[in-house]
Amino acid sequence: MDKYSSYDDEPGVFPYSPDIDPEPSIEPDHSPDDPHSPDEDHPRSPRRVQGRQKLGVDSIKELGTMQVPEVKSNIHSISIVGQIEGHLVLPPQNKTTKYEHIIPQLVAIEQSTEIEGLLLILNTVGGDVEAGLAIAEMITSLSKPTVSIVLGGGHSIGVPVAVATSYSFIAETASMTIHPIRLNGLVIGVPQTYEYLDKMQDRVVNFVTSHSKITSGQFRELMFRTGELARDIGIVLIGKEAVEKGLIDEVGGVSKAVAKLKQMIADRANNKGVTLQ
């Protein structure tokens, strides 16, 4: 019988010594008593070694080539998600958009010579009136072409932000809720409170009507419409409805939005008399 045929005496243990003596000069790199596999601690060095990239002058001298510069987009996109956070930090279960970061970003976009357009992506449930209006005012005062696209929802204060851009899109299934502004926290029931609330409402209505095709009367009618929402007075506009009301310019997705932005960038360059490459 072949001596290697059975390992069953003691499971897992090879019962015979090898015929060849081990070479004394070779130190085993792994002791069988050590539970670690040597490969865990010291991964084998890969057989293929990545070459170092030749930079600028080196590659021109040695290979006669130039390193192709990294492709940089000439448009930037900002996404407005979750709640637009105001002057108070919201509890951590909220996803928030922070105006203190967005506003300087918009300044940088306006000032940069490389950035030629801004794509604004909205999926927001509204939030702070002041912060939302601040972002909207910033966007509308940019001199560069801006396009917004409402994806899931652009509710409440998301409406002024969506209409602030030069051109706006809404996805077919996206929705926009328009409802009255309510005071939260302690409300003192005096006429001044309601006057103040009315003024807040006017700020929003004025902004929306001056940046979209909807009229003040129509917008207020949507805001105070009864029977559309169970919990709150107001209305939900879905995709095409927002376009029909004149709030948004067109129904479309990201490809349309980017194409529109590119076209606006090209138009702007032509008007300036800059030759396109």
Add this chain to the structure above:
Amino acid sequence: MILWTPMQLELVLEGMENMTTPDYCRISHQGVPMLVEKTDGGRKRIARLLSTNPADYLNADYTPGKFLED
């Protein structure tokens, strides 16, 4: 603060009373002034940039919420 949102305010503001003020600290990281929040592990998380250079706000390394690698 006036929140204008169709979401239930109870959901949005839940836990507002129990929120603790994080351990904010004003530092300058590679010449960029910022407000960082020290976490339990001793790491620093960016809370807000205080830089006056608008280009810093487009730097992905300085997004609020990012941990600073020392």
